[in-house]
Amino acid sequence: MSASGARSPQAPAATKAAGTVAVGLLGHGTVGSAFARLLAEQAPQIELQTGRRPALCGVLTRSQGSFEEILERAEVVVELIGGIEPARRYALQTLAKGKALITANKQLLCAHGEELYEAARASGAQLRFEAAVAGVIPVIRVIREALSCASLERVHGIVNGTTNYILTEMAAGRTYAEALAKAQAAGYAEADPSDDVTGRDAAAKMAILARLAFGVPITLEDVRYEGIEHLAPDDLSYAKEFDLSLKLVGTAERLGEGISVRVHPAFLYANHPLASVSGPFNAVTVESSQITEITMSGPGAGGIQTAAAVLGDLLSALTSPIPPPPPPLRLPVVEDVESAYYLHVEVADRPGVLAEVAGVLGAHGISIKSVVQRGLGANARLVMVTHRTRSSRLEAASAALGRLASVRSKPRAIAVIEEEFN
Amino acid sequence: MSASGARSPQAPAATKAAGTVAVGLLGHGTVGSAFARLLAEQAPQIELQTGRRPALCGVLTRSQGSFEEILERAEVVVELIGGIEPARRYALQTLAKGKALITANKQLLCAHGEELYEAARASGAQLRFEAAVAGVIPVIRVIREALSCASLERVHGIVNGTTNYILTEMAAGRTYAEALAKAQAAGYAEADPSDDVTGRDAAAKMAILARLAFGVPITLEDVRYEGIEHLAPDDLSYAKEFDLSLKLVGTAERLGEGISVRVHPAFLYANHPLASVSGPFNAVTVESSQITEITMSGPGAGGIQTAAAVLGDLLSALTSPIPPPPPPLRLPVVEDVESAYYLHVEVADRPGVLAEVAGVLGAHGISIKSVVQRGLGANARLVMVTHRTRSSRLEAASAALGRLASVRSKPRAIAVIEEEFN
Numbered sequence: 001m002s003a004s005g006a007r008s009p010q011a012p013a014a015t016k017a018a019g020t021v022a023v024g025l026l027g028h029g030t031v032g033s034a035f036a037r038l039l040a041e042q043a044p045q046i047e048l049q050t051g052r053r054p055a056l057c058g059v060l061t062r063s064q065g066s067f068e069e070i071l072e073r074a075e076v077v078v079e080l081i082g083g084i085e086p087a088r089r090y091a092l093q094t095l096a097k098g099k100a101l102i103t104a105n106k107q108l109l110c111a112h113g114e115e116l117y118e119a120a121r122a123s124g125a126q127l128r129f130e131a132a133v134a135g136v137i138p139v140i141r142v143i144r145e146a147l148s149c150a151s152l153e154r155v156h157g158i159v160n161g162t163t164n165y166i167l168t169e170m171a172a173g174r175t176y177a178e179a180l181a182k183a184q185a186a187g188y189a190e191a192d193p194s195d196d197v198t199g200r201d202a203a204a205k206m207a208i209l210a211r212l213a214f215g216v217p218i219t220l221e222d223v224r225y226e227g228i229e230h231l232a233p234d235d236l237s238y239a240k241e242f243d244l245s246l247k248l249v250g251t252a253e254r255l256g257e258g259i260s261v262r263v264h265p266a267f268l269y270a271n272h273p274l275a276s277v278s279g280p281f282n283a284v285t286v287e288s289s290q291i292t293e294i295t296m297s298g299p300g301a302g303g304i305q306t307a308a309a310v311l312g313d314l315l316s317a318l319t320s321p322i323p324p325p326p327p328p329l330r331l332p333v334v335e336d337v338e339s340a341y342y343l344h345v346e347v348a349d350r351p352g353v354l355a356e357v358a359g360v361l362g363a364h365g366i367s368i369k370s371v372v373q374r375g376l377g378a379n380a381r382l383v384m385v386t387h388r389t390r391s392s393r394l395e396a397a398s399a400a401l402g403r404l405a406s407v408r409s410k411p412r413a414i415a416v417i418e419e420e421f422n
Numbered sequence: 423m424s425a426s427g428a429r430s431p432q433a434p435a436a437t438k439a440a441g442t443v444a445v446g447l448l449g450h451g452t453v454g455s456a457f458a459r460l461l462a463e464q465a466p467q468i469e470l471q472t473g474r475r476p477a478l479c480g481v482l483t484r485s486q487g488s489f490e491e492i493l494e495r496a497e498v499v500v501e502l503i504g505g506i507e508p509a510r511r512y513a514l515q516t517l518a519k520g521k522a523l524i525t526a527n528k529q530l531l532c533a534h535g536e537e538l539y540e541a542a543r544a545s546g547a548q549l550r551f552e553a554a555v556a557g558v559i560p561v562i563r564v565i566r567e568a569l570s571c572a573s574l575e576r577v578h579g580i581v582n583g584t585t586n587y588i589l590t591e592m593a594a595g596r597t598y599a600e601a602l603a604k605a606q607a608a609g610y611a612e613a614d615p616s617d618d619v620t621g622r623d624a625a626a627k628m629a630i631l632a633r634l635a636f637g638v639p640i641t642l643e644d645v646r647y648e649g650i651e652h653l654a655p656d657d658l659s660y661a662k663e664f665d666l667s668l669k670l671v672g673t674a675e676r677l678g679e680g681i682s683v684r685v686h687p688a689f690l691y692a693n694h695p696l697a698s699v700s701g702p703f704n705a706v707t708v709e710s711s712q713i714t715e716i717t718m719s720g721p722g723a724g725g726i727q728t729a730a731a732v733l734g735d736l737l738s739a740l741t742s743p744i745p746p747p748p749p750p751l752r753l754p755v756v757e758d759v760e761s762a763y764y765l766h767v768e769v770a771d772r773p774g775v776l777a778e779v780a781g782v783l784g785a786h787g788i789s790i791k792s793v794v795q796r797g798l799g800a801n802a803r804l805v806m807v808t809h810r811t812r813s814s815r816l817e818a819a820s821a822a823l824g825r826l827a828s829v830r831s832k833p834r835a836i837a838v839i840e841e842e843f844n
Contacts, residue, residue, distance in 0.1 A: 309568075315571050
């Protein structure tokens with residue numbers, strides 16, 4: 001527990017600090033320049049609320065500015081460079097000086113969060129990073145503040161807008177390649193989209209949320225993630241038929257004495273709050289027995305939206321300091337989690353195949369909730385939804401099915417997430 | 423601007439206040455008793471985060487306890503009595519002493535918010551009231567903190583769970599009376615449901631949100647509200663046919679130099695973020711050009727959820743004091759607002775009627791987006807969706823239509839809200 005957390009509920013001391021708040025800006029790309037504009041535009045409003053007017057005291061770009069000079073002058077440092085170095089070094093120096101740090105850098109927080117949190121605890125500096133996850137959706141604020149004593153049990157998130165855009169296009173009938181090309185043309189996907197489509201970006205964001213929700217340090221190595229590149233139009237058409245939505249879902253949850261953090265494509269029933277999130281939007285659902293569930297959704301990215309989240313952090317750092325994340329808890333990461341599954345099995349078109357397949361699943365303790373047979377001859381396949389089972393059982397059963405003479409290729413499995421509260 | 427708003431971004435002073443936080447609890451009904459249980463349960467977690475353990479120092483009920491004694495001992499007062507008096511007097515005395523006040527009392531905030539906000543500004547006391555609107559959904563925190571410099575333009579809310587439950591049941595085919603009876607049996611509607619079904623409860627909540635979003639004091643008299651009692655199963659079936667959802671929607675928005683706050687049934691297109699909110703859930707969408715839109719949804723009521731919101735406020739009052747709402751702005755309330763409309767006109771079943779009806783609408787400057795004719799003979803009717811028009815024009819046109827010989831009764835009009843960002 002940090003000494004800085006202990007305070008009376010009285011409002012802050014009434015000594016008026018006149019003048020300006022010196023803001024040092026690191027990075028002047030899309031978000032950095034949007035932030036600079038927004039800061040100038042909203043300065044009078046911020047003065048109204050804080051008694052002081054914020055103004056840039058220096059901007060560091062690749063070609064100009066000195067970090068040391070900016071840090072000397074700044075009261076708040078806004079880090080929008082991205083990547084690990086030199087962002088990490090700048091962030092640590094800022095916090096070590098006890099100066100407020102606002103960052104949108106998910107890579108840095110995912111890889112070196114503990115170092116930053118510890119630096120903030122040591123100096124009592126403000127550390128805010130709303131824009132690092134889910135853009136302008138205030139999920140970090142809500143988890144750190146509103147729900148910090150709500151004993152959270154689970155966080156589900158659609159935290160990558162690129163893949164959600166691609167899946168929305170695929171649900172409308174496009175192939176993966178067509179949808180990706182459209183996302184690139186619309187500026188939602190980069191020329192090299194691998195960080196997004198492999199689930200890696202979402203995994204880093206879920207690691208950050210898991211740390212805040214459960215207190216457990218999670219790095220990318222602790223997150224099992226799977227992307228959307230292998231999804232087939234078939235999967236999307238079955239989704240439609242069963243009234244399911246196919247999304248790239250991140251999950252962080254308590255499981256007994258451990259936690260699990262994972263990202264993979266998942267089918268959602270129509271009444272799940274994430275099922276209707278479409279296009280480049282993000283959304284996060286937070287669950288606990290006390291609050292039932294809260295869902296927040298909105299644009300996941302965009303220069304101006306991200307800048308607005310950064311500015312909200314800046315204002316809060318000035319008016320409502322919060323304690324840094326507490327020292328980490330150590331809980332084991334659970335690999336073998338339970339889920340219902342959609343299972344797509346290409347089979348020989350002859351009597352008795354369903355009985356054979358069902359027999360293998362039954363032998364692995366997996367029971368079938370619904371099954372339909374589709375196609376004829378060389379195109380015959382079984383599409384099933386199972387009841388909840390452990391992933392290890394599903395994998396063993398899939399391997400056994402793949403060895404059957406009547407099964408033509410390795411079965412495809414996709415998790416199915418059921419809404420618990422509707 | 424309050425002096426208490428001016429502070430450095432440094433974390434709170436590092437002097438450890440040992441011991442307990444004395445919490446005075448006013449009211450011990452459903453929410454009050456749930457709060458007392460939750461406080462005891464979460465006290466260790468709160469001690470971990472603040473360095474001090476909260477404990478009740480007194481409980482005031484109708485039959486026992488003395489407010490003055492509780493106030494003397496308490497550092498934080500939690501008001502869960504509801505209603506205006508004596509809640510108002512207790513709240514003002516608490517704030518005048520500079521002690522933190524947490525309340526869930528929407529009537530009090532709607533009717534006497536300015537008095538409370540002024541008292542908090544005068545003494546620098548913490549004032550938090552998350553549970554007053556939309557239960558555990560942290561909409562107040564997000565508007566007061568995350569978005570306080572986002573230049574909000576519009577807030578749409580489904581902020582009454584009872585009516586949303588009833589409308590969900592009506593959409594499934596029940597009449598209003600059947601749906602109301604079911605809501606009462608399920609505990610979602612009171613024996614006298616008028617506060618909910620007339621839109622009055624939602625109006626009070628929208629008034630509170632409007633004050634926070636736009637700085638303008640709004641009382642119940644400033645809110646034009648209309649309930650759901652007059653809705654017919656017909657309206658719901660047409661909604662289904664046009665792929666619209668019928669909801670009781672509260673709107674607070676900037677309109678030129680003024681603002682409008684209103685509550686009425688409205689049709690939402692399927693892609694509107696509020697369209698899929700069903701059952702007793704609440705949801706709020708906040709819009710501005712900077713953030714595009716953010717939607718938050720979750721359970722609107724329930725003892726434990728409301729208690730969780732109150733506890734979140736208590737923890738924040740201890741760790742992250744925020745400035746009270748700033749002094750009010752004065753902006754005119756605009757009555758004549760623009761909207762698209764669904765229009766249901768019972769007509770004589772003979773040629774030329776559509777031309778006649780369209781002619782009257784055209785003469786009032788209203789253009790028709792879609793129209794279908796339904797039923798035969800004495801059951802014939804036109805169902806139309808118009809383009810956006812002022813409510814004054816719609817009313818004049820409705821009156822003119824009612825005077826036509828070929829129109830059998832006063833037309834029914836329901837606003838249609840289009841999604842702006844999808």
